[in-house]
Amino acid sequence: MDGLAGGCPRAVCPGNEVGHYTFLEDVALADCAIELEGRDLDDLFETAAAALAALMVEPATVSQTVERTLTVTAPELDLLLYDWLSELIYRKDRDREVFTRVQARVTGAGPFQVRAEARGGPIDPARTLLGADPKAVTLHQFAVVRVNGGWRARVVIDV
Amino acid sequence: MKVTRIAECVWEVPPTEKTGMRVPARLYASDALLAQLDRGVFEQVTNVACLPGIVRAALCMPDGHWGYGFPIGGVAAFRADTGVISPGGIGFDINCGMRLLRSNLTEAEVRPRLRQLIDALFAAVPAGVGARGFVHLTAAEFRRVMVEGAGWCLTRGYGWPEDLDRIEGGGCLPGAAPDAVSERAVSRGTDQLGTLGSGNHYLEVQVVAPGGLHDPRAGTVLGVEGPGQVLLMLHCGSRGFGHQIGTDYLRLFDQVMRRYGISVPDRELACAPFRSPEGQAYFGAMTAAANAAFANRQVITHRVREAFGAVFGRDPRELGLTVVYDVCHNTAKVERHAVDGQLLELVVHRKGATRAFGPGAPDLPEAYRELGQPVIIGGSMETGSALLVGTSAAMAETFGSTAHGAGRTMSRGEAKRRTRGETLLKDMEARGILVRAASSSGVAEEAGFAYKDLASVVEVLDRLGLSRRVASLVPIGGIKG
Numbered sequence: 001m002d003g004l005a006g007g008c009p010r011a012v013c014p015g016n017e018v019g020h021y022t023f024l025e026d027v028a029l030a031d032c033a034i035e036l037e038g039r040d041l042d043d044l045f046e047t048a049a050a051a052l053a054a055l056m057v058e059p060a061t062v063s064q065t066v067e068r069t070l071t072v073t074a075p076e077l078d079l080l081l082y083d084w085l086s087e088l089i090y091r092k093d094r095d096r097e098v099f100t101r102v103q104a105r106v107t108g109a110g111p112f113q114v115r116a117e118a119r120g121g122p123i124d125p126a127r128t129l130l131g132a133d134p135k136a137v138t139l140h141q142f143a144v145v146r147v148n149g150g151w152r153a154r155v156v157i158d159v
Numbered sequence: 160m161k162v163t164r165i166a167e168c169v170w171e172v173p174p175t176e177k178t179g180m181r182v183p184a185r186l187y188a189s190d191a192l193l194a195q196l197d198r199g200v201f202e203q204v205t206n207v208a209c210l211p212g213i214v215r216a217a218l219c220m221p222d223g224h225w226g227y228g229f230p231i232g233g234v235a236a237f238r239a240d241t242g243v244i245s246p247g248g249i250g251f252d253i254n255c256g257m258r259l260l261r262s263n264l265t266e267a268e269v270r271p272r273l274r275q276l277i278d279a280l281f282a283a284v285p286a287g288v289g290a291r292g293f294v295h296l297t298a299a300e301f302r303r304v305m306v307e308g309a310g311w312c313l314t315r316g317y318g319w320p321e322d323l324d325r326i327e328g329g330g331c332l333p334g335a336a337p338d339a340v341s342e343r344a345v346s347r348g349t350d351q352l353g354t355l356g357s358g359n360h361y362l363e364v365q366v367v368a369p370g371g372l373h374d375p376r377a378g379t380v381l382g383v384e385g386p387g388q389v390l391l392m393l394h395c396g397s398r399g400f401g402h403q404i405g406t407d408y409l410r411l412f413d414q415v416m417r418r419y420g421i422s423v424p425d426r427e428l429a430c431a432p433f434r435s436p437e438g439q440a441y442f443g444a445m446t447a448a449a450n451a452a453f454a455n456r457q458v459i460t461h462r463v464r465e466a467f468g469a470v471f472g473r474d475p476r477e478l479g480l481t482v483v484y485d486v487c488h489n490t491a492k493v494e495r496h497a498v499d500g501q502l503l504e505l506v507v508h509r510k511g512a513t514r515a516f517g518p519g520a521p522d523l524p525e526a527y528r529e530l531g532q533p534v535i536i537g538g539s540m541e542t543g544s545a546l547l548v549g550t551s552a553a554m555a556e557t558f559g560s561t562a563h564g565a566g567r568t569m570s571r572g573e574a575k576r577r578t579r580g581e582t583l584l585k586d587m588e589a590r591g592i593l594v595r596a597a598s599s600s601g602v603a604e605e606a607g608f609a610y611k612d613l614a615s616v617v618e619v620l621d622r623l624g625l626s627r628r629v630a631s632l633v634p635i636g637g638i639k640g
Contacts, residue, residue: 025570028226030225083410089402092289093403094347125289128288132358133287133358135251136405137406138247139426139427139429140427142426
């Protein structure tokens with residue numbers, strides 16, 4: 001993938017010292033481009049969830065009062081990531097919940113499935129520091145690739 | 160990439176510049192604005208030129224900047240019979256648009272109660288992530304909203320009958336298909352009616368700037384009388400309902416287009432033939448979302464009138480809070496335009512671009528038919544906005560289209576590194592602009608320095624004759640998500 005170097009410091013997922021995400025400064029100025037890295041697919045999907053949560057809120061201001069089991073299935077791996085992030089955005093609007101700690105398990109070889117134990121809490125105007133409000137995952141520059149030492153993905157989120 | 164000036168403020172990238180281009184890409188910009196265009200714009204507008212059924216040229220307005228799929232500020236028209244429809248050419252926020260209200264109030268009357276007014280608006284119009292509207296819709300009611308648009312709001316007392324005449328398409332576009340809308344989209348949007356959203360969405364209290372009434376005759380027709388007059392500008396769209404429809408159909412078209420033998424240079428340009436079952440389903444769902452967005456802006460208008468009435472202790476009708484106009488800037492509409500001397504039925508995609516129909520256009524309210532369609536262009540929350548009218552030149556040159564905003568010049572991250580939201584809000588208050596926001600980091604992202612100079616954008620539109628200046632508006636307060 002081109003343009004892997006971003007202008008922002010790389011962030012490490014809370015509770016996960018392996019996955020990294022970087023917000024890319026020079027891609028899609030009006031939206032949010034994110035580069036994700038994971039040691040394996042589980043890690044990549046957990047990192048994606050963490051990056052999305054960090055985009056939406058200050059994670060430390062979300063109570064840990066909700067636990068959900070989320071399952072998403074897709075015919076291809078990249079579509080699985082697309083549907084996974086779309087599911088989290090959907091739940092943000094439908095249920096007003098944000099998940100800041102996620103343990104994911106990705107299985108399959110086509111179709112693929114991610115099953116995750118997601119912890120977080122409601123968006124509480126009195127307590128939650130709000131960030132951007134993601135509308136959707138775009139397919140612009142969307143990619144999931146295997147690299148030496150793990151997996152890398154690029155996602156542009158419409159905010 | 161070879162970019163050639165073909166006329167003053169008109170630039171073209173020939174089809175030979177990229178494999179697959181069917182038509183040229185045409186950019187409207189001054190020399191200075193062209194130099195500011197980011198590399199994504201050139202890549203994206205030439206990608207759009209590759210789509211099947213496109214006619215004349217892929218266009219980019221002077222506020223163009225890097226989007227996803229289409230550039231923001233992108234306009235493209237496709238033959239309805241042989242061309243495509245592409246969700247990336249409309250955006251996820253279907254019918255994100257602008258509404259302008261005028262009032263009989265002056266800045267001198269509003270200033271002493273400005274804080275009270277902004278607080279009242281902040282309480283009345285929920286904004287930011289997770290905001291919930293006060294209108295609770297049953298499934299049957301939501302279907303009516305999809306089909307009736309702003310008209311449904313009047314059945315509930317959220318508006319005045321004369322409002323509908325001042326909304327693009329009468330606040331209700333034909334062809335909505337609730338059966339083409341997923342349960343997911345309904346459940347996502349069902350309690351967001353009357354909410355603002357976040358990011359660059361806002362409700363702004365503005366005044367006509369000193370020396371800012373450029374066309375007094377047009378101003379009189381539109382109810383904009385002179386400097387110091389208070390107006391309200393609203394920028395928001397279809398909320399989660401529209402976002403989910405965009406997601407659903409992008410996902411579908413990404414898979415389906417191969418069946419039609421279509422390949423695209425950017426996956427976000429996934430499309431289907433307009434006349435295919437999938438194309439028609441998306442058009443029906445998109446129209447449902449567009450109507451929901453009109454309803455959203457109508458409900459917010461109702462809340463604004465209530466807030467003004469409460470703060471000033473007068474009936475909103477007495478305050479003269481009428482709709483000047485309401486325009487979409489993310490849609491695809493079926494329109495007839497002349498191309499090479501032939502009148503064609505076209506699917507005109509406007510992605511961050513505003514319709515700008517000229518005098519005589521039949522879709523305009525009778526009161527505006529001689530003048531041309533009002534065009535509302537939002538700048539930044541610090542610098543101001545513009546009211547213009549559409550022209551015959553726009554009909555001939557850009558399928559009746561014009562710009563929609565100022566256009567970003569830097570990323571959100573860069574803006575947040577340059578300023579903090581709290582600092583910016585204090586600084587703006589010291590300059591007489593009082594803003595309340597649901598997200599402090601969101602405020603920093605929307606700082607004035609992150610946008611192009613709106614005056615430069617408007618000057619190009621005026622010079623090209625695509626839109627004619629009526630008034631310049633400056634902010635004195637607002638709310639943001």
